[in-house]
Amino acid sequence: MASKVTFDLAGQTALITGASSGFGARFADVLSEAGAHVVLTGRRVERLNALRDKIVAKGGRASALALDVTNVAGVRACVSAAEAGAGPISILVNNAGLNVQSSAGALNERDYDTIMNTNVKGAFFVAQTVGNRMVEQKIQGRIVNVASIGAFKALPGLVTYSMSKASVAMMTKGLAREWAKHHIAVNALCPGFIETELNDEWFRSEGGQKQVAGFPRRRLGKAEDLDGLLLLLCSKHASFITGSLFTIDDGQLLG
Numbered sequence: 696m697a698s699k700v701t702f703d704l705a706g707q708t709a710l711i712t713g714a715s716s717g718f719g720a721r722f723a724d725v726l727s728e729a730g731a732h733v734v735l736t737g738r739r740v741e742r743l744n745a746l747r748d749k750i751v752a753k754g755g756r757a758s759a760l761a762l763d764v765t766n767v768a769g770v771r772a773c774v775s776a777a778e779a780g781a782g783p784i785s786i787l788v789n790n791a792g793l794n795v796q797s798s799a800g801a802l803n804e805r806d807y808d809t810i811m812n813t814n815v816k817g818a819f820f821v822a823q824t825v826g827n828r829m830v831e832q833k834i835q836g837r838i839v840n841v842a843s844i845g846a847f848k849a850l851p852g853l854v855t856y857s858m859s860k861a862s863v864a865m866m867t868k869g870l871a872r873e874w875a876k877h878h879i880a881v882n883a884l885c886p887g888f889i890e891t892e893l894n895d896e897w898f899r900s901e902g903g904q905k906q907v908a909g910f911p912r913r914r915l916g917k918a919e920d921l922d923g924l925l926l927l928l929c930s931k932h933a934s935f936i937t938g939s940l941f942t943i944d945d946g947q948l949l950g
Contacts, residue, residue, distance in 0.1 A: 702926040705730035708781045709929065710774070712764055712821055713791030715742035717891040718841060721918040722788050722925060727755035729926060731786060734777040736762035756781075764791045764817030774824045783832050786929045787825040789818050790841040792859075799854040807855055814859035819866055822881075826874055835878040837929045840867045842883045844944050860885075864940050871938030880937040882928050887944025889916035911946040920945075 709726045713719040715737035723733045727750045735743045735757060743759035750757040758780050762773045778784060792814045795806040822838055829836040844850075845857035846864040864883055871881040888910070890898060897903040898915060907915060924941055927933060942948060 700932060702729050702930045702932075704786070704926075704929060707731040707785045707929075708734065708777075708783060709786035709788060710734040710736065710777050710784045710825060711788040711790060712736050712762065712817075714746065715739040717893060718886075718889075718918055718921065719788070719790045720746055721921070722790060723750065723757070725922050725925060726786070726788070726929060727753075727757060729929075731929075732756040732758070732781045734781050734784070735759045736773060736777075737791065738763055762791075764821055765812045767816075767820045770817075770820050771824050774821075774828065778828070783834055784825050784828060785834050785836045787822065787836070787838045788841070788925070788929070789821050789838060791817055791821070792841060794853060794856040796852055797855075798852060802855055810855050810859055814856070815862045815866075818863055822866070822870055826870060826879060826881075829879050830874065830877050833877075835934070836880070837933055838870065838879065838881040839925065839928045840881070840883040842867070842885045842940065844885055844887045844942060844948050846883075846885055846940065847942070848948060867940060868938045875937060878934070880928070880933045882933065882936060882939045882941065884921060884924060884928075885940050885942045885944070886921060887916060887942070887947040889918060889920065891918065909950055911950050914945065916943070916945055 709731040711719050711723050714723050714735035723735055727733045737743055740761050747757040747759040760773050760776055763769055840863050842863040843860040846860040849857045867881055867883040
């Protein structure tokens with residue numbers, strides 16, 4: 696029998712956090728091209744609006760909403776607004792996150808709170824809010840959290856960031872277990888070092904080039920290297936995949 700594997704997301708509504716740049720903007724493009732109505736959320740509204748207009752100009756369906764994931768009341772209001780405008784959310788890409796480069800010894804309390812409130816608290820309450828709606832509406836949804844290889848390895852100068860992503864990894868497993876009976880698939884992408892506008896300056900520097908030279912394949916990844924796995928985990932083909940942490944790092948953890 697011929698394979699019928701497709702990643703058609705027509706009729707699905709996907710909410711993406713941190714969609715104003717980097718992975719989030721790429722994820723929005725990919726899911727839109729697969730047919731989903733994408734709801735772009737983030738703090739930089741001008742960028743969200745520009746991305747929405749770009750997607751719509753290509754024939755896609757998109758809307759944009761301001762969201763600070765550290766504000767729990769704001770998260771709940773944003774999800775309600777997203778559903779009012781685009782219909783029930785069947786896919787969540789829980790992508791919003793940040794880092795403050797610092798040694799563990801020098802990191803101050805304010806920066807610690809900024810990292811943990813965004814990467815852990817924000818990710819949890821977004822997942823909680825969307826997941827509860829899926830349960831209430833009997834939607835067999837897909838939640839894709841964005842963690843990092845830092846969930847498995849303390850990255851130099853990124854100890855608190857690595858702690859936060861380890862929390863996201865365990866959150867993924869916990870939510871997958873709790874919502875398994877509702878047939879909601881919860882998984883996580885754990886990317887390695889991938890070039891984005893947030894790190895391109897570093898990787899052009901002497902120190903960044905030295906770091907890349909230490910990778911097994913001596914190269915950085917590109918955002919599009921995540922496309923295939925993202926589509927799989929957001930599709931009907933993820934019905935038997937939940938609680939899994941997927942490393943996409945070109946073997947960087949092997950080094």
